[in-house]
Amino acid sequence: MKTSVIVLILCWQVYAEHKVLHIDLVITGCSDSDGLDMYGLDGEEMWxxxxxxxxxxxxxPPFADPFTFPGFYEQAVGNQGVCKGNLAKCIKAYKNPEEKIDPPHSSIYPRDDVDLGVENTLICHVSGFFPAPVRVRWTRNNQNLTEGVRLSTPYPNADFTLNQFSSLPFTPEEGDIYGCTVEHKGLAEPLTRIWEPEVIQPSVGPDVFCGVGLTLGLLGVAAGTFFLIKGNQCN
Structure with missing residues (x-):
């Protein structure tokens, strides 16, 4: 059976007392087999x-100020009931129009500055795609990774495409190669980005220059002393 998705996007602006503009975003969506309910603030997924x-x-993230969302899940369940109750009517009214498909772009980068042997997080940012979902897979040295992997809820852009983040906790080691592979119906083949830790070799330039300078200085002192002694002998 063909699956149709109806997504309701509610967006409003909140004017705070200290005159800073914030943007709240609530997304409720459903299909005949799945559902979505999400709350965001200023471009960040919160719940x-x-x-x-x-x-x-x-x-x-763990470092953010704690928030609580009392009653949100119960409200989300109610929203799904309303959404699925209207789903059949919407399918009939819109007659399943041809779906617009935008393929994703992706990038991979570490959350923090990289030090070998120090725990960090790799982030794979998938953007500009429509519709959801995308599938994201992680590898290290061509071996699949699943432990600790997280995938955020799709978040809408201003042009109504979506972006999504996947994160992987890892400890960088020299020689490791990490890959983030994205699959989507808009791609002819999976899209893979590669990342590996940069190992900066210690520079020997300053030591060499100092050594050469010291040697030349000592030679200069020795030569000066030699000619001084010779001059005194001639006198």
Whole structure:
């Protein structure tokens, strides 16, 4: 059976007391087999509903100020009931129009400055795609990685394409090669980006220059002393 997705996007602006403009974003979407409910603030995902685990998930990083979302999951369940109740009517009204497809772009980079042997996080940013979903796979030295991998909820851009982040905790070691592979219906073949830690060799230039300078200085002193002694002998 052909799956149709209806996504309702509600976006409004909040004017704070200290006169700073913020943008809240709430996305509720559903299909005949799945659902989506997410809350974001100023371009960052803050909370989403995991309907498989039947719970709400706070998507903020550990260093962010703590937020609570009381009653959000129960409201998300109610939103899904309304969405799926309207789904059949929307499918009939719009007659399943041809779906616009935009292939994704991707980039891979570390969260923090890289030091060998120090824990870090690799981030794979997938952007400019439509529709969801994308599949993201991680590898290290051509071996698949799954432990600790996270994938954010798709977040809309101003042009109604989507972007998404996948993260991988890792400890960089010399010689390791990491890959992020993205699969999407808009791609003729999977899109893979490669990252490997840069190993900066210690520079020997200053030591060499100092050694050469010291040697030349000593030779100059020795030569000067030699000619001084010879001059005194001649006198």
């Amino acid at each position: 989403y509903a995991d309907f498989n685990k039947q719970e709400g998930v706070v998507a903020l």
